[in-house]
Every structure is written in C-alpha cells, then in structure tokens.
Amino acid sequence: MNNDPAKQASKHGAVFADRVGAKATRKLKARRRSPNTIWLGFGVMGLIGWSVVVPTLFGAMLGLWLDKHYPGKHAWTLALLAAGLAIGCFNAWNWVAKEDRAMHEEQEDAHE
Incomplete structure (x- = not known):
C-alpha cells in the first residue's frame, strides 16, 4: 500500500x-x-397551457354541435368538455414527463 x-x-x-x-x-x-431562461419558461407554460386548452375547447364545440343537431335526453357538451380536458391534461403530463426524462438522461451523460 x-x-x-x-x-x-x-x-x-x-x-x-x-x-x-x-x-x-x-x-x-x-x-x-437557452440564453433567455425566463422567456423559455414562459414558452413552456404556454405550450403546456395550449395542449390542455385546445382539446378542451374542441370537446366543448363538438358537444355543442351534437346537442344542436341531435338533441336528446342527455347533454353532450359537459361530457365532451370533461373528456377534452382529461385528454389535454394527459397530453401535458406526457410531454412534461418526456422532457423530465430527457433532462435526467442529459445530466447522467454529463456525470459520466
């Protein structure tokens, strides 16, 4: 020794x-x-927000159209709005999880 x-x-x-x-x-x-981290953060928030808003609005519009053209016992608007919201939240969660995995893999590569 x-x-x-x-x-x-x-x-x-x-x-x-x-x-x-x-x-x-x-x-x-x-x-x-990413030289402008603040603006990048706002952009990411906007991207996540729109990934939730667009399916929600699409579901609401489809529900309104169905209620107008095919009136029935149950209203479609609220059900499709909720379905659109669920799909949008799933999309946002999936995107954030993917970015988190990419960041962790990048950090692990840097440690090696």
Missing part, C-alpha cells in the same frame, strides 16, 4: 479538477442552449 501524501494529493486534485471541468462544461452548454 502506497501512503505517499504527494501522490494522494495529486490524485484527489485530478478528481476535483475533473468534477469542476464537467460542471463548467454543463453550465456553458446550458447557457448556449
């Missing part, structure tokens, strides 16, 4: 330098990829 303090210090210094280098590389990559 080699207990040379100079070699151990050199080894620990190299490991520390590798970690610092990896973090710096990640930060530079993130800055190049």
